[in-house]
Amino acid sequence: MAFLRPVTNRVLQLNKVLSPLSVGVRSVSSTNLKDVLANQIPAVQKDVVEFRKEYGSCKVGEVTLDMMYGGMRGIRGLVTETSVLDPEEGIRFRGYSIPECQKLLPRGGKKGDGEQMLPEGLFWLLCTSEIPTQEQANSVTKEWNERAALPNHVITMLNNFPANLHPMSQFSAAITALNSESKFAKAYHDGVKKGSYWEYVYEDSMDMIAKLPTVASIIYRNLYRDGTSVGAIDMDKDWSWNFASMLGYDNPDFTELMRLYLAIHSDHEGGNVSAHTTHLVGSALSDPYLAFAAGMNGLAGPLHGLANQEVLIWLTKVQKEVGKDVTESQLRDFVWNTLKSGQVVPGYGHAVLRKTDPRYTCQREFAQKKLPNDPMFKLVSMIYSVTPDILMEQGKAKNPWPNVDAHSGVLLQYYGMTEMNYYTVLFGVSRALGCLSSLIWDRALGLPLERPKSFDTKGLKKMLCK
Numbered sequence: 392m393a394f395l396r397p398v399t400n401r402v403l404q405l406n407k408v409l410s411p412l413s414v415g416v417r418s419v420s421s422t423n424l425k426d427v428l429a430n431q432i433p434a435v436q437k438d439v440v441e442f443r444k445e446y447g448s449c450k451v452g453e454v455t456l457d458m459m460y461g462g463m464r465g466i467r468g469l470v471t472e473t474s475v476l477d478p479e480e481g482i483r484f485r486g487y488s489i490p491e492c493q494k495l496l497p498r499g500g501k502k503g504d505g506e507q508m509l510p511e512g513l514f515w516l517l518c519t520s521e522i523p524t525q526e527q528a529n530s531v532t533k534e535w536n537e538r539a540a541l542p543n544h545v546i547t548m549l550n551n552f553p554a555n556l557h558p559m560s561q562f563s564a565a566i567t568a569l570n571s572e573s574k575f576a577k578a579y580h581d582g583v584k585k586g587s588y589w590e591y592v593y594e595d596s597m598d599m600i601a602k603l604p605t606v607a608s609i610i611y612r613n614l615y616r617d618g619t620s621v622g623a624i625d626m627d628k629d630w631s632w633n634f635a636s637m638l639g640y641d642n643p644d645f646t647e648l649m650r651l652y653l654a655i656h657s658d659h660e661g662g663n664v665s666a667h668t669t670h671l672v673g674s675a676l677s678d679p680y681l682a683f684a685a686g687m688n689g690l691a692g693p694l695h696g697l698a699n700q701e702v703l704i705w706l707t708k709v710q711k712e713v714g715k716d717v718t719e720s721q722l723r724d725f726v727w728n729t730l731k732s733g734q735v736v737p738g739y740g741h742a743v744l745r746k747t748d749p750r751y752t753c754q755r756e757f758a759q760k761k762l763p764n765d766p767m768f769k770l771v772s773m774i775y776s777v778t779p780d781i782l783m784e785q786g787k788a789k790n791p792w793p794n795v796d797a798h799s800g801v802l803l804q805y806y807g808m809t810e811m812n813y814y815t816v817l818f819g820v821s822r823a824l825g826c827l828s829s830l831i832w833d834r835a836l837g838l839p840l841e842r843p844k845s846f847d848t849k850g851l852k853k854m855l856c857k
């Protein structure tokens with residue numbers, strides 16, 4: 392099946408049309424992210440208009456009946472600029488793999504001399520497709536620190552949630568309530584022109600990302616630390632440092648883990664449930680808070696982001712039922728029993744990936760360096776060595792390899808964060824970087840209300856059965 396098929400006989404001359412990534416607008420050397428975006432957007436908008444004018448009638452793929460009944464797997468129907476997922480290789484953020492990002496992006500630490508990339512730098516990359524300088528990443532830190540304060544009604548709301556309300560429900564509800572602060576909603580109400588939508592989405596996105604660690608930390612402390620105060624933001628420290636500190640962790644290795652964690656969970660192209668939901672709800676011009684809260688309700692599903700919680704529950708069950716010194720043969724039996732009881736092995740498989748997730752690999756490398764002898768890490772490693780063969784033998788899962796969620800919980804519990812129900816909230820804080828940078832571009836490119844066509848089975852039969 393040709394990837395890009397013209398409906399006419401006209402030969403495609405792709406090199407004549409620049410893709411948005413190759414528009415080649417070098418940014419002004421400003422350290423202000425909004426200025427850099429404002430400089431880029433007109434050229435990208437023009438490029439997309441020209442691209443669509445010349446190639447708008449070309450086919451990009453075909454839809455089969457199985458795709459329609461099968462969760463739309465493989466349907467080419469979304470434009471997402473921030474990242475692309477290759478089934479074999481894994482995610483590339485604006486063309487850069489995770490190891491490349493780890494090498495090229497500015498790092499944390501006093502003078503950028505830390506071990507892990509700053510999520511601030513990754514956000515800059517997602518927004519602009521450019522690797523930022525240390526100063527540019529630091530300027531994002533500064534803005535996020537300045538925008539972090541929460542309105543009182545959200546604090547009151549968080550403090551009044553019952554302890555049995557899942558942390559993800561609290562997180563999503565608080566994000567929805569933050570829409571009292573939406574600059575986009577106000578501007579829309581005041582009749583702002585469509586060409587300026589992206590600026591207000593940008594402002595809301597920066598505000599929201601700045602506020603999420605505080606929201607998440609209040610939830611954590613209310614549930615697991617007797618409601619102790621999260622303290623104040625340290626203006627001289629980065630986003631991850633402040634988040635770790637507000638949660639109550641001062642181990643520098645945990646802070647490095649947070650930088651890694653918050654960077655790698657950010658974006659996984661446009662079709663995953665949280666990204667797609669944010670994009671879909673945003674297309675109705677619901678403000679970014681409402682759109683992202685909807686995405687978080689999707690992330691809270693056990694087949695998506697809640698899998699990191701499920702993995703640790705499952706690991707704990709292995710230890711409880713089989714004992715701490717589990718052998719490979721016992722582990723094989725345990726995995727088979729999980730499958731035979733009709734459950735999935737959490738942390739394994741993926742809708743798009745067909746190899747070990749590079750997000751798993753970089754967390755494994757972190758563990759090999761920092762906690763090589765941790766019993767739970769050893770268990771995770773043993774699971775890695777037995778599970779793919781079992782899933783292949785069972786023959787159902789298209790991808791028998793581990794995904795991002797198979798590893799994250801083990802790292803968190805090593806540093807004392809044993810509250811597994813909370814893990815998906817961390818994933819959610821990170822996912823804001825991807826969903827919201829995409830949302831800025833959705834509005835910059837003027838993408839319309841999303842509204843695919845659906846059919847009923849009767850109609851499909853009429854269409855297809857002879």
Ligand code: CMX
Nearest residue numbers: 694695696698735736737738739740741742787788789790
């Ligand atoms: N354990 C057991 N069975 C699995 C499996 C796993 N880890 N992964 C897939 N399968 C099964 C599916 O349930 C499906 O079975 P049925 O035909 O009986 O319904 C069959 O294999 C085919 O599924 P698939 O096409 O390989 O996978 P999907 O694209 O439908 O689903 C995913 C992908 C991630 C939901 C699935 O692999 C899964 O449930 N994994 C465990 C949960 C998990 O780790 N989710 C996190 C994903 C990453 C993230 O979003 O955070």
